[in-house]
Amino acid sequence: MARVAVVTGGTRGIGAAIAVALDKAGYHVAATYAGNDAAAFAFAESTGIRVYKFDVSDFDAVQAGIAKITAELGPVDVVVNNAGITRDGVLQRMTPQQWNDVIATNLTSCFNLCRTVIDGMRERGFGRIVNIGSINGQAGQYGQVNYAAAKSGIHGFTKALAQEGAAKGITVNAIAPGYIDTDMVRAVPPNVLEKIVARIPVGRLGKAEEIARGVLFLVGDDAGFITGSTLSINGGQHMY
Numbered sequence: 001m002a003r004v005a006v007v008t009g010g011t012r013g014i015g016a017a018i019a020v021a022l023d024k025a026g027y028h029v030a031a032t033y034a035g036n037d038a039a040a041f042a043f044a045e046s047t048g049i050r051v052y053k054f055d056v057s058d059f060d061a062v063q064a065g066i067a068k069i070t071a072e073l074g075p076v077d078v079v080v081n082n083a084g085i086t087r088d089g090v091l092q093r094m095t096p097q098q099w100n101d102v103i104a105t106n107l108t109s110c111f112n113l114c115r116t117v118i119d120g121m122r123e124r125g126f127g128r129i130v131n132i133g134s135i136n137g138q139a140g141q142y143g144q145v146n147y148a149a150a151k152s153g154i155h156g157f158t159k160a161l162a163q164e165g166a167a168k169g170i171t172v173n174a175i176a177p178g179y180i181d182t183d184m185v186r187a188v189p190p191n192v193l194e195k196i197v198a199r200i201p202v203g204r205l206g207k208a209e210e211i212a213r214g215v216l217f218l219v220g221d222d223a224g225f226i227t228g229s230t231l232s233i234n235g236g237q238h239m240y
């Protein structure tokens with residue numbers, strides 16, 4: 001039986017590449033998104049992957065969304081917590097809303113998704129959870145105390161839940177991407193981006209498909225001995 005995989009933020013950027021890689025590998029994939037219907041419908045049409053709209057920062061919405069996915073595809077075996085946003089600004093100008101939005105979308109979402117699927121995974125004795133962190137959660141980044149705190153939190157969340165799930169066949173790992181060529185990074189001013197690329201030893205931005213390869217590796221049935229780890233995929237920019 002094909003395994004069912006949920007990829008949050010799976011309709012654009014890194015998440016879309018992850019959803020496509022899982023689909024090609026034979027998983028039944030649900031790609032979720034927040035509000036960009038045009039991008040989601042274009043993605044669904046071009047890939048045939050099912051898309052589901054719900055806000056990952058809202059616990060009740062996540063419960064309803066996962067219930068719908070379960071009814072249509074079956075119980076969830078794999079969760080990739082990929083949805084994320086940035087709301088950058090130096091601390092002295094950061095608003096409580098910028099802080100709360102980033103923590104809720106990037107970190108509380110991991111609780112919301114995992115809390116919703118964990119009972120079923122424990123009962124079935126199998127689960128694969130991959131949380132998408134960031135190089136900026138490992139190294140910090142100017143103008144991103146909210147994002148760095150959320151992503152750093154993901155790494156702690158991953159290690160704690162890995163310990164809780166290990167005896168039940170549930171692995172929990174994180175991937176910490178470096179700078180990947182997606183809409184999120186295209187929003188960075190060109191002169192700043194040039195300086196960032198100059199600091200990447202591989203000499204270029206990463207590709208979304210390069211993160212997807214890591215996810216595919218970690219969610220495999222034969223990856224059961226890998227848990228609580230963080231895989232850095234960053235072109236050598238930060239060696240953790």
Ligand SMILES: NC(=O)c1ccc[n+]([C@@H]2O[C@H](COP(=O)([O-])OP(=O)(O)OC[C@H]3O[C@@H](n4cnc5c(N)ncnc54)[C@H](OP(=O)(O)O)[C@@H]3O)[C@@H](O)[C@H]2O)c1
Pocket residue numbers: 008009010011012013014015032033034035036037039040054055056057081082083084085105106132133134135176177178179180181182183184185
């Ligand atoms: N790009 C990079 O260089 C980089 C580096 C390190 C880490 N990351 C992390 O990798 C992940 C993906 O990044 P990306 O660059 O691919 O982002 P992206 O292109 O901006 O796509 C973000 C995706 O997340 C969804 N999303 C945002 N807020 C959501 C919410 N509240 N509920 C549900 N879905 C939501 C978006 O849905 P809509 O389409 O509806 O808006 C979209 O599908 C993020 O966690 C990011 O922090 C990215």
